[in-house]
Amino acid sequence: MLLSPTLDPMGQAIWDYASTGHAGTLRVLSSTFDDDEIPVPTLFRTELQMPALERMALNLCRGHVLDVGAGAGCHSLALQDRGLEVCSIDISPLSTRARTLRGVRDARCTDFFGQELDGMRFDTIVLLMNGLGIAGTLNRLPSLLNRCKALLVPDGRVLADSSDLRYVFEDEDGNFDWDAADGYYGEVDYQMQYKNVKGEPFDWLYTDPMLLASISKQCGLNCEIVEEGENYDFLARLF
Secondary structure, three states: OOOOHHHOHHHHHHHHHHHHOOOOOEEEEOOOOOOEEEOHHHHHOOHHHOOHHHHHHHHOOOOEEEEEOOOOOHHHHHHHHOOOEEEEEEOOHHHHHHHHHHOOOOEEEOOOOOHHHOOOOEEEEEEOOOHHHHHOOHHHHHHHHHHHHHHEEEEEEEEEEEEOHHHHHEOOOOOEOOOHHHOOOOEEEEEEEEOOEEOOOEEEEOOOHHHHHHHHHHOOOOEEEEEEOOOOEEEEEEO
């Protein structure tokens, strides 16, 4: 489902910055965490400004690349600069307009699960900035991984990062304080607001490495944890 501009705070923030060089505050609301902000310029970072795990992911990209949830297009542009062919997708018309303005050659406003991609095949699929989160909930993660598998060439790869939120629920002694009856601890709800534009609440998934490996195996994919970051984040290669 594509986003209406009236319900797309991130897309509006991206378009403002892309078209004027300035943007207001992009607020992130959640019942799990304190209210936060996303500095809009970070969505326009260059490769040199990217975290180490993102740069590592770009180094592992090969062939025809599908950049899922491309936003302002920082990864798409970095991959283009490396000479790779990139299909850059997002469900936000405003973000897609911004990517085109910035020089992304194949910027599409389309859903990862939509029919437009049916029949296409990619050597690499990238899901960065906690990109596995688009699954929303744990029970929808297999659908996401199976969709990736269907869009890959036989020797293709998925490069995705996520974060293990276990640390959020550990006490000072390292005991894990979470009731399994409440579901998986990596399922988070978010809502964003930019100026007078407030988006609909949405679910977002953070997964731990062991669980990702287990579900990947169920979907017929191998999972290699390429690198772990300093903040409980990690980069995975699925193939």
